[in-house]
Amino acid sequence: MRETVTILVDGRAAAVPRGVTLAAALLGLGVPAFRTSVTGEPRGPLCAMGSCFECRVTIDGVPSRRACLTLCRDGLEVTTRG
Amino acid sequence: MAETLLADVAVVGAGPGGVAAACRAAESGARVVLVDEGLAPGGQIYRHLPGEEPPAEARPWLARLWKSGTRVVTAGSVFDAERRGDGWRLRALKGEQVLLVRAGRLVLATGARELFLPFPGWTLPGVIGAGAAQALVKSGAEFRGRTVVVAGTGPLLLAAAAGLAGAGARIAAVAEQAPAASLARFAASLLPSPAKLLEGARYRLAFAGAPYRTGAWVRAAEGDGRVTRALLTDGAREHEVTCDLLCTGFGLVPNLELPRLIGCAVAGLGVEANGRQETSVPGVFAAGEICGIAGAEVALAEGEIAGLASADALGAADPATRKLFGARERARRFGARMAGAFRLRPEVLRLTAPDTIVCRCEDVPLSHVVEARTTREAKLHARAGMGPCQGRVCFAALEALRGLAPDTVRPPLVPVPVEALAAEEEESP
Numbered sequence: 341m342r343e344t345v346t347i348l349v350d351g352r353a354a355a356v357p358r359g360v361t362l363a364a365a366l367l368g369l370g371v372p373a374f375r376t377s378v379t380g381e382p383r384g385p386l387c388a389m390g391s392c393f394e395c396r397v398t399i400d401g402v403p404s405r406r407a408c409l410t411l412c413r414d415g416l417e418v419t420t421r422g
Numbered sequence: 423m424a425e426t427l428l429a430d431v432a433v434v435g436a437g438p439g440g441v442a443a444a445c446r447a448a449e450s451g452a453r454v455v456l457v458d459e460g461l462a463p464g465g466q467i468y469r470h471l472p473g474e475e476p477p478a479e480a481r482p483w484l485a486r487l488w489k490s491g492t493r494v495v496t497a498g499s500v501f502d503a504e505r506r507g508d509g510w511r512l513r514a515l516k517g518e519q520v521l522l523v524r525a526g527r528l529v530l531a532t533g534a535r536e537l538f539l540p541f542p543g544w545t546l547p548g549v550i551g552a553g554a555a556q557a558l559v560k561s562g563a564e565f566r567g568r569t570v571v572v573a574g575t576g577p578l579l580l581a582a583a584a585g586l587a588g589a590g591a592r593i594a595a596v597a598e599q600a601p602a603a604s605l606a607r608f609a610a611s612l613l614p615s616p617a618k619l620l621e622g623a624r625y626r627l628a629f630a631g632a633p634y635r636t637g638a639w640v641r642a643a644e645g646d647g648r649v650t651r652a653l654l655t656d657g658a659r660e661h662e663v664t665c666d667l668l669c670t671g672f673g674l675v676p677n678l679e680l681p682r683l684i685g686c687a688v689a690g691l692g693v694e695a696n697g698r699q700e701t702s703v704p705g706v707f708a709a710g711e712i713c714g715i716a717g718a719e720v721a722l723a724e725g726e727i728a729g730l731a732s733a734d735a736l737g738a739a740d741p742a743t744r745k746l747f748g749a750r751e752r753a754r755r756f757g758a759r760m761a762g763a764f765r766l767r768p769e770v771l772r773l774t775a776p777d778t779i780v781c782r783c784e785d786v787p788l789s790h791v792v793e794a795r796t797t798r799e800a801k802l803h804a805r806a807g808m809g810p811c812q813g814r815v816c817f818a819a820l821e822a823l824r825g826l827a828p829d830t831v832r833p834p835l836v837p838v839p840v841e842a843l844a845a846e847e848e849e850s851p
Binding site: 342357359360361363364365367368372373374377378379381382383384385386387388389390391392393394396404408409411 | 471497545546549550563677784810814837
């Protein structure tokens with residue numbers, strides 16, 4: 341078992357494994373949609389390797405960051421529905 | 423102000439091709455900078471989390487990389503390349519920082535991404551790539567309690583299903599669009615290389631309880647807010663499978679943005695390179711999937727050759743060079759056999775309905791781009807490809823589905839803040 345860290349997902353604290361990518365952690369928490377599309381559809385990760393930008397979320401206030409290219413660390417704040 | 427790294431050879435992409443190139447160039451005495459977007463070197467096939475043990479087949483190469491003296495820059499997205507004097511200047515974004523790399527020569531090894539073919543329901547959360555599934559498994563994702571359908575084509579489906587099963591998922595079905603007869607011919611062609619057959623068998627055993635259908639493909643995904651069903655078909659009968667994850671793998675497309683920006687000639691399915699892996703632009707070399715999708719063994723051989731050539735260390739008459747050329751040739755033949763066995767059937771290229779979204783960034787349906795003859799027209803008339811992925815998903819699909827000609831490439835290659843575009847190098851680096 342990996343150690344866990346606490347991240348804030350849309351304002352709620354969640355324990356996730358330390359050192360995994362944010363995309364992996366959010367999927368593990370059962371968060372299906374990472375963002376809302378321009379016509380209002382829910383969207384989640386598609387390629388998980390940085391090409392598709394479907395996993396973009398707001399991280400520590402910075403919008404449009406790719407969750408698949410970000411590692412979880414203690415205190416990270418992520419906002420979905422962006 | 424931006425940090426500047428100076429190099430004889432800059433390598434872009436740290437998959438097998440880029441790692442092999444960096445090792446060979448650095449071991450030949452060149453100052454090498456290797457830039458990659460990933461969190462750790464390895465690309466997709468050697469993917470692992472930083473600080474964790476890489477896959478066994480990656481360890482010798484990565485150990486060699488660390489020993490080679492190569493300056494490895496991870497989490498760096500190259501967004502521009504320009505000629506400067508006799509060499510090149512790359513600009514990369516690492517976090518919020520701009521990094522400049524000045525190099526006499528370049529080795530491009532930007533690899534491949536998955537080809538996503540739009541079908542009804544493919545934008546639902548829970549529909550991901552087969553390669554994406556593997557990447558997530560290697561990025562620490564858990565799939566316990568998930569029910570998965572894997573559909574598409576190629577050995578990647580088996581690898582993805584095995585990886586997901588290993589991460590706790592239940593595999594409900596695997597659908598391979600290639601007919602059973604091509605698979606049998608392909609398997610027979612592997613008899614001289616039993617290791618590859620064994621690898622396939624090992625993957626298959628990892629999800630032994632699930633059906634593996636050949637000549638079957640996914641027609642649609644359904645669900646309310648997330649995928650809950652996959653509709654599989656063999657062209658005659660439809661078959662509904664309950665799932666909460668649908669992984670599709672329709673093959674790979676090369677990441678040609680950087681070579682196109684630099685002006686490297688592209689022919690057919692990849693960058694044109696001569697026997698020394700040099701592109702049409704002198705001093706710019708290419709290795710791996712961007713020269714045509716052919717797998718990691720080709721990438722390693724091409725990377726070694728490109729690395730040596732970029733450091734002026736490729737002795738044409740050396741036995742070692744001949745050995746590398748031979749390895750490259752054998753690996754390419756295997757790649758070609760694989761491409762033949764898993765050619766996409768026409769039905770799979772006709773799954774997109776008029777109202778199916780093709781551009782996921784701008785939510786553009788197919789009906790809005792049917793008149794377009796080039797991806798540029800699709801962009802100008804319908805906003806396809808105008809979002810942050812810059813057409814990496816929809817243009818690749820439109821090229822595959824409708825034969826649209828690719829657009830020219832302009833910087834920045836990935837979205838960057840305005841300040842990053844303005845960042846200039848320090849006066850005396």
